Amino acid sequence: MEKQELTVLKIEDLRPFPGNPFHLVEDEQLMELSESIKEFGMAAPILTRPTDDKSGYEVISGQRRVRAAELAGIESVPAFVLPIDRDRAIITLVDSNIQRENILPSEQAFAYKMKLDAMKRQGYRTDLTLSQVGTKSRTDEIVAKGFGVSKSTVHRFIRLTELLPPILQMVDEGRIALTPGAELSFLTLEEQENLFTTMESEDATPSLAQAQRMKKLSQAGQLDMDAIFAIMTEEKGNQKETVKIGMDKLRKYFPRGTTPQQMEETIIRLLERELRRKRNRESR
Incomplete structure (x- = not known):
């Protein structure tokens, strides 16, 4: 100490x-x-x-x-x-x-990476007989255990540091979940730029299955703009008619770190309260 x-x-x-x-x-x-x-x-x-x-x-x-x-x-x-x-x-x-409230995914991602890199530079390990490969694995496990999460969760967060900044922001806003975001991080920067352009034009974000398909096509050298557009515009089986409101319009009404699901629940609760008030006024 x-x-x-x-x-x-x-x-x-x-x-x-x-x-x-x-x-x-x-x-x-x-x-x-x-x-x-x-x-x-x-x-x-x-x-x-x-x-x-x-x-x-x-x-x-x-x-x-x-x-x-x-x-x-x-x-x-x-x-x-x-x-x-x-x-x-x-x-x-x-x-x-790291234990502060309302930590953004991007903050966790770079924090995990910084700590892991620092520990590796220090040659951190608990068993001096471990091989170099074993030392790397052990360090990952120590970092994960210290944060109370799995090693795979730490790796997924660290993968987010490879995302294009505007796509990483979508993860922070809750528009893209952690696991799909980690899968998208394996795309090249050019592919990510094409994906971001498509997401913006079509007002859509990829599911985990779509992210995994794009990763596979990227690894095969087949993920061009046409392939991205085809995946992002396909009709989903559980697709329902929705009303979409941009996050930039809603964010100012909610505390930092509020997830889209929490926003939706709050909005529905307020609408239901207003509906009850209207019915009460009409019944008088």
Whole structure:
């Protein structure tokens, strides 16, 4: 366990952690946190490490608290300064932030990848007699166990880091599920661009079966625009008439991290409540 030095650091000396996979969103919750810190102070110190050039300190855990304090007009915050290298800092950063509420799939994906890569660079393993292949497998299992998920789930999330950014955003928005997204990550960038263009023009996203078919065609070198269009425009057996509302129109009415299913349930509940009110007015 590294020695932890508790001190007070000026916010102007703090730096964002390079490549931090967790996004800082200035939402209502951040404003509430800022008001709380302004009134009561910061309860828990942040975690930092000295920058490599010794010009300041990188924030390992607590970037939201730092920003909230800054918005509250506070100039200094309590902090632990950890004398650790970048790989150990990455592991600490991921472990300190991964359990937060409303983590996006893309944040999980890059967090898992960063931690796994850092552990491999450290030569992390629990049995020094393991072979190189065994060490790789063991490291994956350790990462998965630490997060309380299966190794295959960790691998699926990491595959998302190979997605074209607008397709990855669709996964974040819940328009594409984790497993189909992982399958689509095996498409080349050109194929993904063609797929995104088709999804936008046809207002459709692929099912798992469709994603798997496109992956297979891609591996055979046969996934051109015509093949993508044919798959994405085929009629599905369980297809029903629907009313589609773009996520960009709905997102502002819901907290960050709300899934499409939760949005649908909320909208139906509000419509049912309005319907009851209308019937009550008409019966008077």
